[in-house]
Amino acid sequence: MIRDITIGQYYQTDSVLHRLDPRVKLLGTLLYLVSLFCFHNPAGYAVALLFLILCIRLSHVPFGYMIKGMKGIMMILMITILFNLFLTSGTVLVSFWKITITVEGLKLAITMALRLCMLIIGASLMTLTTTPNHLTDGLEKGLRFLKVIKMPVHEIAMMMAIALRFIPILLEETDKIMKAQLARGADFESGGLVRRAKAMVPLLVPLFVSAFRRANDLAMAMEARCYRGGDGRTKMKPLIYAGRDYAAYLILLAYLVISIFLGRWSVMTELLTSL
Amino acid sequence: MAIIVDHLNYIYGQDTEQAVHALQDINLQIPDGQFIGIIGHTGSGKSTLMQHLNGLLKATSGTIYYNGQDIYDEDYKLKDLRSHVGLVFQYPEHQLFEADVFSDVCFGPKNLGLSKKDAELRAFEALRKVGFPEELFYTSPFDLSGGQKRRVAIAGVLAMKPDVLILDEPTAGLDPKGREDILGMVKSLQRESGMTILLVSHSMDDVAEYVDRILVMDHGRIAFDDIPRNVFSHVEELEEMHLAAPQVTYILRDLEKAGIDVDENATTVEEAASTILQAFGIK
Ligand SMILES: Nc1ncnc2c1ncn2[C@@H]1O[C@H](COP(=O)(O)OP(=O)(O)OP(=O)(O)O)[C@@H](O)[C@H]1O
Ligand SMILES: [Mg+2]
Numbered sequence: 001m002i003r004d005i006t007i008g009q010y011y012q013t014d015s016v017l018h019r020l021d022p023r024v025k026l027l028g029t030l031l032y033l034v035s036l037f038c039f040h041n042p043a044g045y046a047v048a049l050l051f052l053i054l055c056i057r058l059s060h061v062p063f064g065y066m067i068k069g070m071k072g073i074m075m076i077l078m079i080t081i082l083f084n085l086f087l088t089s090g091t092v093l094v095s096f097w098k099i100t101i102t103v104e105g106l107k108l109a110i111t112m113a114l115r116l117c118m119l120i121i122g123a124s125l126m127t128l129t130t131t132p133n134h135l136t137d138g139l140e141k142g143l144r145f146l147k148v149i150k151m152p153v154h155e156i157a158m159m160m161a162i163a164l165r166f167i168p169i170l171l172e173e174t175d176k177i178m179k180a181q182l183a184r185g186a187d188f189e190s191g192g193l194v195r196r197a198k199a200m201v202p203l204l205v206p207l208f209v210s211a212f213r214r215a216n217d218l219a220m221a222m223e224a225r226c227y228r229g230g231d232g233r234t235k236m237k238p239l240i241y242a243g244r245d246y247a248a249y250l251i252l253l254a255y256l257v258i259s260i261f262l263g264r265w266s267v268m269t270e271l272l273t274s275l
Numbered sequence: 276m277a278i279i280v281d282h283l284n285y286i287y288g289q290d291t292e293q294a295v296h297a298l299q300d301i302n303l304q305i306p307d308g309q310f311i312g313i314i315g316h317t318g319s320g321k322s323t324l325m326q327h328l329n330g331l332l333k334a335t336s337g338t339i340y341y342n343g344q345d346i347y348d349e350d351y352k353l354k355d356l357r358s359h360v361g362l363v364f365q366y367p368e369h370q371l372f373e374a375d376v377f378s379d380v381c382f383g384p385k386n387l388g389l390s391k392k393d394a395e396l397r398a399f400e401a402l403r404k405v406g407f408p409e410e411l412f413y414t415s416p417f418d419l420s421g422g423q424k425r426r427v428a429i430a431g432v433l434a435m436k437p438d439v440l441i442l443d444e445p446t447a448g449l450d451p452k453g454r455e456d457i458l459g460m461v462k463s464l465q466r467e468s469g470m471t472i473l474l475v476s477h478s479m480d481d482v483a484e485y486v487d488r489i490l491v492m493d494h495g496r497i498a499f500d501d502i503p504r505n506v507f508s509h510v511e512e513l514e515e516m517h518l519a520a521p522q523v524t525y526i527l528r529d530l531e532k533a534g535i536d537v538d539e540n541a542t543t544v545e546e547a548a549s550t551i552l553q554a555f556g557i558k
Contacts (some may be wrong), residue, residue, distance in 0.1 A: 183361070183363075184357075184386060187353060202370075206369055209417065212371055
């Protein structure tokens with residue numbers, strides 16, 4: 001039941017994107033997300049969409065699998081669309097009963113929906129093609145410069161790695177405990193808010209107990225293997241840029257130049273004419 | 276009055292790359308009062324099948340009848356089914372949550388809508404049946420030993436007074452004494468209250484000792500469904516499924532090969548002892 005959530009999960013297969021250095025993917029995703037908010041005209045969106053489609057094709061992750069994970073955010077998407085559609089003022093397109101739809105509203109709703117979809121697919125593309133371990137490795141190495149201002153980068157990365165590692169385990173555990181309590185006649189679905197909240201107790205208590213037990217075991221196991229933080233620690237598989245990573249950086253740069261150039265055309269022309 | 280499983284199929288993660296066909300065309304009849312052992316290699320689908328019998332998993336195709344009623348009917352109440360078919364999970368001690376043992380056992384009967392008094396009576400009775408020491412009734416379930424927790428969890432299901440009790444590896448991770456205690460308790464439950472019992476186990480010796488009938492599962496199918504004696508005569512096939520016959524079967528086979536006239540189909544230690552004594556002419 002709970003296993004159907006795919007956002008933030010890794011999809012096992014082999015592709016160029018999977019093999020890419022996680023630092024490239026992290027920076028790329030960040031830049032891509034930022035770029036989505038810089039556009040002012042359809043051309044920019046077209047380029048961004050094209051780039052996304054290209055990446056999806058390269059990733060070898062089935063599109064259906066990606067979409068399945070989006071079901072969870074369908075509500076947010078609908079609300080965004082409806083709010084923008086009905087609550088934007090401007091020139092009236094259609095109007096019936098108490099509802100009016102404006103041209104501006106329609107435009108805004110479409111761009112916002114598009115932006116949101118591309119945002120989520122873009123971000124999930126990174127997690128779908130990068131194992132949690134790789135991701136945190138990339139973060140640790142990519143953010144190493146923050147050590148200068150005394151940020152415990154290694155510790156934060158380690159915490160993230162552990163947290164990500166535990167998500168599927170806890171989901172499985174929840175499933176198991178839920179079934180066990182259902183077998184004892186528990187009812188998680190009916191009743192009002194208070195009753196439902198109370199019904200969660202038999203689920204949450206064992207879940208917390210097992211999470212603490214696991215955390216304890218893990219801490220013990222790490223200590224038994226002499227883990228003492230990041231200082232002087234080396235990696236078995238250190239991250240080293242390969243040719244394809246430099247190529248990816250170049251493609252990213254090209255994308256940025258083209259999309260900003262097209263997406264902010266109007267701003268640029270204004271700038272140029274004012275000069 | 277019985278459980279009938281009809282052409283049951285179950286697929287985990289259907290429509291994904293990692294789909295697992297965990298149950299394939301299972302057909303079964305479970306009459307009242309039988310003590311059935313289910314054995315099979317790890318991953319053969321035992322737990323999956325057990326979760327179907329009380330409606331926790333819904334079959335991909337096929338159906339299950341409980342006392343003549345199709346449990347997948349729209350208006351069939353699965354909650355009722357779960358009060359008749361009790362399921363004790365593998366490592367059930369992980370489901371304990373109340374502040375003390377006694378209230379935890381009360382959870383099941385309370386969910387059945389019983390009054391506080393009735394629920395407590397049932398909890399008391401169930402804890403007595405599993406042989407849980409009375410002085411520990413009001414300690415926290417988290418302070419108990421593994422074997423004690425296991426008993427409390429079994430009592431938690433027994434307190435619902437099911438007609439069918441399913442135990443998924445109730446002895447996993449217990450010492451020999453704890454194992455014998457729990458299995459002995461289960462056997463006496465079946466004798467005294469005529470409960471139908473399904474026992475999933477990895478130990479052939481345990482199963483051979485106690486049950487009336489054995490289901491052998493292999494790769495999501497039922498490979499054998501017979502009385503212990505007949506099942507354990509297929510030693511080679513069992514070994515191909517990464518299973519084994521009880522230890523006494525091997526001893527008797529070797530004795531037979533050595534030219535001693537013993538009944539090699541004896542499955543329990545007692546039967547084996549008597550046939551060996553007989554062969555040597557000792558009464
Ligand atoms: N929640 C799940 N999601 C996906 N696949 C599962 C799930 N649970 C079990 N499986 C798969 O279904 C098959 C049968 O599993 P099941 O748990 O029924 O085996 P089992 O016979 O009980 O094994 P064991 O003796 O180890 O308890 C296995 O191949 C397993 O990998
Ligand atoms: Mg199992």
